[in-house]
Each structure stands twice: as structure tokens, then as C-alpha cells.
Amino acid sequence: MNDIIKLLDKNGLVFAFLIVSVIMYASYYIGKKLTNNKIPGAAIAISVGLIIAYFGGDKGVASIPAFSGMAILGGTMLRDFSIVSTAMGASFTEIKKTGFIGLLCLVLGTLVAFIIGGAIAYLMGYQDAKSITTIGAGACTFIVGPVTGAAVGASSAVIAISIAVGVIKSIFVTISTPFLAKKLGIDNPQTAMIFGGLVGSTSGVSAGLAATDTKLVPYGALTATFHTAMGCLLCPSILYFIVHSFLP
Amino acid sequence: MKIYGVGILAACFLIGHILGDYLGKLFHLSGNLGGVGFAMLILVIGNDYFKKKNKIPAETENGILFWSTMYIPVVVAMSATQNVKAALSGGWVAIVVGMVATIGCYLLIPVLSKLSKKYANQ
Numbered sequence: 573m574n575d576i577i578k579l580l581d582k583n584g585l586v587f588a589f590l591i592v593s594v595i596m597y598a599s600y601y602i603g604k605k606l607t608n609n610k611i612p613g614a615a616i617a618i619s620v621g622l623i624i625a626y627f628g629g630d631k632g633v634a635s636i637p638a639f640s641g642m643a644i645l646g647g648t649m650l651r652d653f654s655i656v657s658t659a660m661g662a663s664f665t666e667i668k669k670t671g672f673i674g675l676l677c678l679v680l681g682t683l684v685a686f687i688i689g690g691a692i693a694y695l696m697g698y699q700d701a702k703s704i705t706t707i708g709a710g711a712c713t714f715i716v717g718p719v720t721g722a723a724v725g726a727s728s729a730v731i732a733i734s735i736a737v738g739v740i741k742s743i744f745v746t747i748s749t750p751f752l753a754k755k756l757g758i759d760n761p762q763t764a765m766i767f768g769g770l771v772g773s774t775s776g777v778s779a780g781l782a783a784t785d786t787k788l789v790p791y792g793a794l795t796a797t798f799h800t801a802m803g804c805l806l807c808p809s810i811l812y813f814i815v816h817s818f819l820p
Numbered sequence: 821m822k823i824y825g826v827g828i829l830a831a832c833f834l835i836g837h838i839l840g841d842y843l844g845k846l847f848h849l850s851g852n853l854g855g856v857g858f859a860m861l862i863l864v865i866g867n868d869y870f871k872k873k874n875k876i877p878a879e880t881e882n883g884i885l886f887w888s889t890m891y892i893p894v895v896v897a898m899s900a901t902q903n904v905k906a907a908l909s910g911g912w913v914a915i916v917v918g919m920v921a922t923i924g925c926y927l928l929i930p931v932l933s934k935l936s937k938k939y940a941n942q
Contacts, residue, residue: 592893595900614892621899632901646897652856654894656833657887659860660867673936680932681925688921696913707913711921718898719856723844732902733914739899740918748922756929763933770925770932775892797860805857809843 577638584641592645595620612779615743618714622736630728648722655715658774661797670765674795677769678802685711685772686803686811689737701816702726706734708815709807713772714738716803723808742776749780758784761791768792772799825883832863 580587599620600613607616629635634643644650670677689711690704698704706726710717710733717734720726726734753759758767758781768777768791777796781788840855863884870876 588897592897592900595896596893614895617892617896618899621896622902622904625900625902625904628901629905630903632899632904634901642897643901645894646899646901650890651894651898652837652859653829653833654887654891655856656836656859656863657829657884658891659863660881660884660888670936673932673939676935677932680928684924684928685921688924689917692917692920693913696916698913707917710914711917714895714899715856723840728903732904735899735902736911736914737918737921740915741922744919744922748926752926756926757933758929762936763929766932766936767929770928771922772925773922798864801857801860801864803857804855804860 580638581640584639585644586641587638588641588645591639591642595624609779609783610747611743612746612775614775614779615739615746618735618739618742622732622739625732652719655719655800658797659801661793670762670769670795674765674769677766677795678798679806681770681772681799682712682803682806682811684770686807690815698730699819701812701819703730704819705807705812705815706730707737708811709803710734710737711741712738712803712807713774713800714742715800716772716807719804720807720812724812738773741771742773742779745771745773745776746779746783749777750783753784758788761788764788764791765795767795769795769799772796772803774800822879822883822886824877825880825885826887827883828866828880829863829884829887832859832866835859836862 596613596617599617603609603611603613603616625632627633627636628639631643633639686708690708693704693707698707702724703726705724706717706721707730709720714735715738717738718731721731721734749758756767757763764781771777774793774796778789778793781792836857836859837855839858867876
């Protein structure tokens with residue numbers, strides 16, 4: 573047994589590929605068969621990740637011997653690298669068609685999520701600038717939260733909350749979009765782009781639109797992709813400075 | 821070759837991070853300010869420019885697209901390595917913030933789609 577643990581630790585990254593692929597397979601299967609695609613496989617997989625992290629230590633599951641490779645696969649370097657690659661799915665020409673309103677959506681969506689998230693965090697007892705900024709950033713997407721948390725130097729516990737905030741947003745968006753689409757007028761590419769830009773959560777938006785009208789998916793996902801970039805740009809910089817000027 | 825795409829991605833990533841680092845130093849903060857955002861913008865604009873000229877071979881593009889399909893698995897690994905035990909002490913924060921912030925964004929959708937219709941008519 574000890575020999576196997578040693579072997580898995582030595583080949584940590586490869587073992588992490590195996591663990592994550594098993595989690596992904598099981599989650600997408602559950603999402604498809606048990607929830608009828610109401611909850612996206614991605615949201616289930618991320619929740620499974622958070623649940624198994626609970627059984628680890630301060631590095632989550634990577635604190636358990638043999639699982640150390642998860643810290644490489646889920647570490648800052650590979651995470652940022654894969655996030656940057658998703659920008660390939662967005663086209664500058666397309667967003668220019670929505671013009672000024674598209675840009676306004678990205679900025680407003682980030683601001684509204686950040687202000688509401690930060691204000692609630694403050695009311696619920698997080699009163700330092702780093703924590704408020706990180707939780708507010710988590711209200712943008714589960715990417716913006718940890719990127720911001722790392723940049724401003726927030727604690728791992730607060731970063732974990734910011735991811736949880738983003739995951740809950742993603743699940744909530746996915747489930748509620750098909751029910752609210754008519755009321756909110758999401759039945760054309762233009763509104764789908766506005767929806768994606770304001771809400772931001774790429775997995776939630778694309779899964780929610782897929783359940784509403786598959787033709788709208790690329791439009792919503794397009795602006796949602798930019799939302800993460802906008803959040804990563806604004807939250808750890810301008811928005812952090814503003815919060816920091818009011819609070820320690 | 822796929823590695824060309826991975827190389828382009830790596831270049832965007834590093835240039836973005838150098839910019840982010842520079843911005844961080846400018847504001848006397850340890851850490852990277854918006855490096856990921858800069859890298860994404862460089863890739864989007866570069867992709868747009870070279871696609872118009874048809875200068876990106878499909879294989880090169882596939883090298884980048886592979887990593888974009890790895891994005892969710894990497895995020896799964898990331899969430900599995902967080903200090904969840906400590907986060908749960910503030911569990912309600914996550915649920916309340918996640919839902920209220922989303923509803924706030926929802927409320928803006930009808931307002932902005934009206935605005936965009938006016939904008940389109942002009």
C-alpha cells in the first residue's frame with residue numbers, strides 16, 4: 573500500500589488527470605440521467621471537487637498523500653493557462669456588433685455583482701478589503717474570485733468561499749434561465765449577448781441557454797467569456813483600490 | 821502542428837502576465853493585476869486579426885482549443901484543492917451572495933435590451 577502511495581505521489585499530475593476524468597465522467601452522467609440536464613455536468617463536477625476537498629486539509633484533497641498532484645493540475649499556472657485559451661471562443665467583430673451596449677453590459681454586470689457580493693460579505697462579517705474584494709469578485713464568476721483572491725493576497729478560506737459563490741451562481745443561472753427566459757425577453761441573439769455579458773458565468777450561461785434555445789448559446793457564451801476577462805481586469809485593480817480606500 | 825498553437829497561447833499568457841506584473845508593481849501590490857484578462861484580450865484581438873487574413877492553420881488552432889476544453893477539468897481540480905473546511909464556517913455567505921448577485925444582474929437585462937433597441941434604431 574505504501575509503495576502504491578509513493579508511486580502515485582511521484583506521478584502526481586498523471587494521477588490527477590485520472591481522478592478528474594473519473595469525476596467528470598460521473599458528474600456528466602449524473603447531470604444527464606438524474607437531473608435531465610437541468611444541472612450542468614460542469615457544475616456537478618465542480619461541486620464534487622469542493623466536497624472531496626472537505627475531506628482534505630488546508631490544501632484540500634492535495635493534503636492527502638497520493639493526491640498531491642491535484643495541486644499541480646488545479647494550481648495557478650495551469651488554471652490561468654486554460655482560462656486564457658477559452659478566449660479563442662470569442663470574436664472581437666461579433667462583440668463590436670453589440671457595440672457600446674455590449675461593453676456597458678460587461679462593465680455593469682461586473683459592477684453589480686461585485687457591489688452586491690461585497691456588500692453582503694460586509695454585512696455578514698467580512699470587513700477587510702481583501703476578503704470583501706475576493707467575495708465580490710466571486711459573485712462575477714468562480715474564475716474571477718480566485719484570480720482576484722490570489723492577486724490581492726486573500727486567505728485560502730476566503731478564496732474557497734469566492735469559488736463557492738461562483739459555483740452557486742452557475743447552478744442558479746443554469747436552473748433558472750429556462751424558466752425566466754420569456755419574462756426577461758431572452759429570445760434573440762442581441763438579448764442573449766446582453767444576458768451573457770451581465771450574468772457572466774460561462775458554464776451557467778451556456779448550459780442555461782442550451783436548455784432554453786440552443787441557437788442562442790454562442791451569443792451568450794461569447795459575452796460571458798469577456799465577462800471573466802473584464803472581472804479579472806477590474807476586480808483586483810480599480811475595484812480593489814476603491815474598497816481599500818474605505819477599509820483596511 | 822498543435823504545438824504552434826500551444827506556443828502562441830503560452831506567449832499570450834506570458835505577455836499578459838508581464839503586463840499584469842508591471843501593473844501590480846506600479847500600484848505597489850504584491851501579485852499580478854489582471855494578467856489573465858490582458859492575456860485573453862491579446863489572444864482575442866490576435867485571433868481576430870489573423871483569422872481575417874486566414875493565417876491560422878486548423879492544427880495550430882486545435883492546439884489552443886485543446887486547452888480550452890481542459891478549462892472545466894482544471895477548475896474541478898482547483899476546487900478540489902481549496903480549503904473548504906475553513907470556507908464552510910461562512911457557508912451562508914456563499915449561498916446568499918451567489919443568488920442575490922445573480923438576481924441583481926437579471927433585473928438589468930430588460931433595461932439594457934430596451935437601451936440596445938434604441939441604440940440599434942439610431
